[in-house]
Amino acid sequence: MGGGVVVEHRGPLTRIRLDRPARCNALTYPLLEELLEVCEEAADDPSARVVVLTGTGSAFCAGGDIDHILEDSQERRSETERRRRLARLHRISLLLHTMEKPTIAAVNGPAVGAGLSLALACDFRVMSATATLGSTFARLGVPGDFGGTWFAVRLLGLARAKELYLLDEPVTAEQALGLGLVTSVAAPEGLCAAVEALAERLAAGPATAFALMKANFAACLAEPLGEFLDTEAANMILGMSTKEFEVAARAFVEGRGTGCAGQ
Numbered sequence: 001m002g003g004g005v006v007v008e009h010r011g012p013l014t015r016i017r018l019d020r021p022a023r024c025n026a027l028t029y030p031l032l033e034e035l036l037e038v039c040e041e042a043a044d045d046p047s048a049r050v051v052v053l054t055g056t057g058s059a060f061c062a063g064g065d066i067d068h069i070l071e072d073s074q075e076r077r078s079e080t081e082r083r084r085r086l087a088r089l090h091r092i093s094l095l096l097h098t099m100e101k102p103t104i105a106a107v108n109g110p111a112v113g114a115g116l117s118l119a120l121a122c123d124f125r126v127m128s129a130t131a132t133l134g135s136t137f138a139r140l141g142v143p144g145d146f147g148g149t150w151f152a153v154r155l156l157g158l159a160r161a162k163e164l165y166l167l168d169e170p171v172t173a174e175q176a177l178g179l180g181l182v183t184s185v186a187a188p189e190g191l192c193a194a195v196e197a198l199a200e201r202l203a204a205g206p207a208t209a210f211a212l213m214k215a216n217f218a219a220c221l222a223e224p225l226g227e228f229l230d231t232e233a234a235n236m237i238l239g240m241s242t243k244e245f246e247v248a249a250r251a252f253v254e255g256r257g258t259g260c261a262g263q
Contacts (some may be wrong), residue, residue, distance in 0.1 A: 004031030006056070007038050012049035012203040014042045021057030025064035027084040027114055029072060032089045039092050043099035049203040052195060053096065053122060054106035055115075063113020063136055086145065093147040096121040100211035100219050102202040107182070112136045117148030120155065125182040126198060127173045128191045138168040140202065140250070155181055158246070170221045212236075 006017040012155055016038055018025035042051045094104050096118065103175075105111075105119035107127040112134040119125055119133070127133075137144040144165060152161035156179060164171070173185045186194035202210070212235040219231045238241075239245055 004028065005034045005038055007042075009048070012044065012047065013049040013050045013052065013199050014050070014078075015054065016042065018053075018055045018061050020065075021055075023065055024059035024062035025055040025115070026062040026068075028065050028086070029069040029089075032092065036089055036092050036095075039095040039099075041062040043095050043101075047054075049101055049207055051099065051101060051103045051104065051208070052106055052199060053118065054108055054195075057109070058130065059109040059115075060105070060107045060111040061113075061115025061118060062110060063115050066140075090146055093117060093121040093151075097123075097147070097151075098214060100214060101207065102210060102214075104195060104198060104202075106191060107131050107133070108191055110134070113140075113144075114146045114148070117144070117146035117151065118165070120151035120181070121147055124198060125176075126191065126195045127176060127185050128188045129173045129185050130188050131173055133176055134173040135168055136167045138166060144182065155179075206243045206248070208244055209239050212239050213223045 003019070006019045008015040008017070016035070018031070019034070020026060020028075020031065030189065039051075042048050049205075061221060102124065103122040105122040105125045107119055107125055109128065109131050110133075111119045111131065113136045116133050116135060135144060135148065137148075143149075147163060149161065152164055155161075160179065163169075171179070171181065173182070176182045177185050182199070184194060216228075216232055216235055220228050234253055
């Protein structure tokens with residue numbers, strides 16, 4: 001890759017690292033193009049059962065690199081060209097949220113602006129106790145990007161999401177856990193171990209069922225109940241047609257005994 005993103009494969013785990021530590025992993029357009037490419041590859045890689053997104057050094061991601069954005073604005077692209085480019089790059093958030101495998105944001109340090117949006121796009125967030133979250137968009141005079149508002153409303157509710165964006169106060173790890181923004185909080189020295197434990201647990205789980213669960217969650221956000229119930233039924237039948245279900249069901253029946261314990 002070009003140096004802005006590092007990809008590490010270890011068994012069923014694919015780790016994607018934003019790698020501009022001197023700039024707190026701030027996002028440039030070339031880095032985002034690279035990140036989109038590696039997310040597409042991870043989504044299509046059958047050997048990757050869990051994907052982790054994190055940052056190099058002391059930050060998760062400081063959002064957009066403002067110096068780079070200002071320089072890029074001098075290239076006099078039309079508004080249509082700029083909008084199309086950003087809309088295409090927004091596919092990163094869509095992939096993190098909908099790819100057919102669990103995604104984890106390992107929030108090792110501040111996650112702000114678009115960095116917050118990318119973390120919220122993941123299925124799980126494990127946060128260092130010393131890290132912070134923040135939108136920062138208000139102080140830059142922009143509304144936000146990479147799906148942050150969409151994810152925030154669904155995680156927090158409308159009122160809390162408005163507070164996060166309009167008041168723009170930093171959110172500590174303890175506050176984030178209380179608000180349900182993160183899955184768990186770990187001491188800085190224990191963050192890697194906590195992420196590894198969660199990743200291993202997910203990697204050992206039923207891959208096809210997880211993919212169908214994520215499809216259900218995506219559908220329930222877009223479909224009315226009647227339509228969703230049909231989607232859910234179709235996915236359930238697909239799940240019950242797999243070898244994973246057959247093996248698990250037989251093991252359940254054989255291990256259950258005659259009582260109702262474990263049901």
